[in-house]
Amino acid sequence: MPVKDSDADDQGSAKPVEAAAPRAKRRRSQPLKVANQIPQSRRKEIEKALEDASPTPKKWSRKDGPKYHRFLRKRISPGTVRQIEFDLLDVDIGESWPIPITVIHGARPGPVVTVLGALHGNELVGPLALTYLCGPNLLGEDEAIDPAAMAGTLRIIPVVNLPGYRRQSRYMVDGRDLNRSFPGKPDSNTTSRVAHRLWNKVIKGSDHVIDLHTAAVGRTNMPQIRANLAHRASNRIARAFGIEAILDNEGPKGSLRKLANDSGIGAITYEGGGSNEADPESVQVAIYGVLNVLRSLKILPGYPSRPRFRILASGSVWIRSDQGGLLDVLTPAGSFVEEGETVATVTDPERPGESYDVLTPTRGLLISTATHPFVNAGTPIGHLLPVTRGVKTLRKRLDPEGCLVTSGSDGDPPWREDEDVEDISVIGEWSGGSPDAEWGHNEEGATDDEAGEADPNWT
Ligand SMILES: [Zn+2]
Incomplete structure (x- = not known):
């Protein structure tokens, strides 16, 4: 938790201070923790935004x-x-x-x-x-x-x-x-x-x-x-x-x-x-x-x-197919993959027996995968958060298949304080400006999962 909850009537009685000294502003919430591996410029923005707790309305x-x-x-x-x-x-x-x-x-x-x-x-x-x-x-x-x-x-x-x-x-x-x-x-x-x-x-x-x-x-x-x-x-x-x-x-x-x-x-x-x-x-x-x-x-x-x-x-890496054909994804969304790991294979019905592997460019957490089997060279087939720190911690929450067990999907986790939650930062940028920009269009889909183009045929 970034903010300790504070009730309106939680002020307590401040001890009298020396008359001449300006009264220090009482801090009503704990300072927020901003992971120190986030890019410094972004970290400063976040810290600045979190500095002043507004009082309870x-x-x-x-x-x-x-x-x-x-x-x-x-x-x-x-x-x-x-x-x-x-x-x-x-x-x-x-x-x-x-x-x-x-x-x-x-x-x-x-x-x-x-x-x-x-x-x-x-x-x-x-x-x-x-x-x-x-x-x-x-x-x-x-x-x-x-x-x-x-x-x-x-x-x-x-x-x-x-x-x-x-x-x-x-x-x-x-x-x-x-x-x-x-x-x-x-x-x-x-x-x-x-x-x-x-x-x-x-x-x-x-x-x-x-x-x-x-x-x-x-x-x-x-x-x-x-x-x-x-x-x-x-x-x-x-x-x-x-x-x-x-x-x-x-x-x-x-x-x-x-x-x-x-x-x-x-x-x-x-x-x-x-x-x-x-x-x-x-x-x-x-x-x-x-x-x-x-x-x-x-x-x-x-x-x-x-x-x-x-x-x-604050950014991600894309995994793309270098061949065209039909895609078979081997590592589902949520998988933690190693650099060079095969995440999918591509085959072509016109060329039976030939198969190409799609490899991850870097180690990380696969947050999204393609489900549509038709691919061309360059089609994104996976979206990866390149995790470099906290890998040991992350591994503890992987299932036998190497998939992250999201908190809440396997019953309530044990009680822990916010200070006990480890922040793992992933540095980078969103290619194309938003997390989904690289997916491109298909007939039904849209660029962004959050907000797509008005008409798939409208470019
Ligand atoms: Zn949506």
């Missing part, structure tokens, strides 16, 4: 007693759960695409957290995780999230891009990518209108946003967080999520994460699994992570779980 003060949560012209009483329908489009006739939003308003005041799934309609890990999160047996038999025990407000939107979800497509009906259309305009194209309404009516009033995604068509991701670590509130929840891989970068232009950050809202993107599939491990890790964030923000009672280590990555 007055609106979370518990002195004035419970308050209503005003949302979409509704007044939600403290300690209650409400399900509200929100129209993606504001129309009198025709399709308005109402989507369900569950609001769990705690008995005591606290931060407002919005959790979203399926901004990309065919990414189903978010919808599944959030349906469980709203469900009656989340924390045990007949044990749902209890608003009476909560301090703060949770808004859960399992499926945002409903029209895309119904068509099993990443995009909105006009072929545009909703997660590249923020903040949107009220009088522009359909996707832009939806983005504008979502942002202004639903997201804007949040203190934190957790956006759940999977890889785009043609590839798969091991569970990972993407966050701008130089954004204080985002840094905090990125670590609080409690998993190993954190990719430090600003969100793509037009993405919800970027707009939220620019507006002072803490925002992270979770990526796990692939689109059009329901990878149970990625679903489990998503639920685990959301609960960790809620516990860490003290919205839910209990202690957040923490991983044995975190990889804070």
